[in-house]
Amino acid sequence: MSADTSAAIGPVEGGSHYDVENPAPYIEAPRKRTGKTPRATRGNFEMAAWLFMRLSGVVLVVLVLGHLLIQLFLDGGVSKIGFAFVAGRWASPFWQVWDLLMLWLAMLHGANGLRTVINDYAERANTRLWLKGLLYTATVFTILLGTLVIFTFDPNIR
């Protein structure tokens, strides 16, 4: 019987050392309740993250488009950007808050997006751990550095 079947199916890579008594190993089905299955989490973090993506996205459309308009099109476009231009804008608290908000929202929005990408595509738990560690480190570093610069910016620096 098994010889017949293998003849009908044709040669298989790796040889046919499986038969009725010794079938190929069963791949454990996903979602089967095992000892390793994490307990159901009733935390709302995923909901908060989902909501944050929508809300920050809407705010970022205004912030980023406004930013691009000011930086690249109005008043002579990109050629006007220099130390003096940045110093002039950051003299006003309005632009400080604008840039700070944009920095935080864009970084968290991007980081959360990458987090879901890693969750979806990294297959091994270790890969996932390292990629997420790298992501969180980069995010925290960039946010802290940017915030520090905005708050401690000194236009008279030499």
Added chain:
Amino acid sequence: MATPVLDKVEAESAASPYITVTMRIRRFNPEVSDASVWEDFQIEIDPKERVLDALHKIKWDVDGTLTFRRSCAHGICGSDAMRINGKNRLACKTLIKDINPEKPITVEAIKGLTVLKDLVVDMEPFFQAYRDVMPFLVTKGNEPTRERLQSAEDRERFDDTTKCILCAACTSSCPVFWNDGQYFGPAAIVNAHRFIFDSRDEAGEQRLEILNDKDGVWRCRTTFNCTDACPRGIEVTKAIQEVKRALITRRF
């Protein structure tokens, strides 16, 4: 003069409606190998017949070892969902002529579930997710002596999601489900939707909390694979979005 010509054409087409079709089927037999292989079958078939008829022809006349599920064979029981030409469909609702019979027609098991043999998969994880959302009416208080009445508008609210036949075409087309299989999957959410938005049911909050889980509705990426795959034409992605909205507004 025209009539005899017409007759001749009709006679010719009536003489042989059959065409030769290559069915390329992904075979897996754990008693032979741990790898699956594509196998071609050449069969004569009327293009107006269905893929299921082609599978029957192969199983009955060519190779009896071909294994697949089917029960009613008329698109109601949801047993024969399979991946035909790379798209999840019911074999009993897919006509040969509609999927370009000039090229080989590929048939494989639905993805994301363990293949047991050929086109048969282990549906247990799928039904586990289904059971997890409590797909039954939950009420408090005394049981009424007559029917639980409902207005036509209240019934209309969840009409779309009552059509589900649990064939797993949507869940096994979902890339998030393919990832680690922990996501509840569209089918379970559709069946939760059916009761969450039922005015007679009183466990909506409980079901919403279940779907608020880490592997609940928030993992949906709205790729619309499920809506495309559904053989009953349920707007699956819309149903998932309605559950998300109910979770945020707590109005349902």
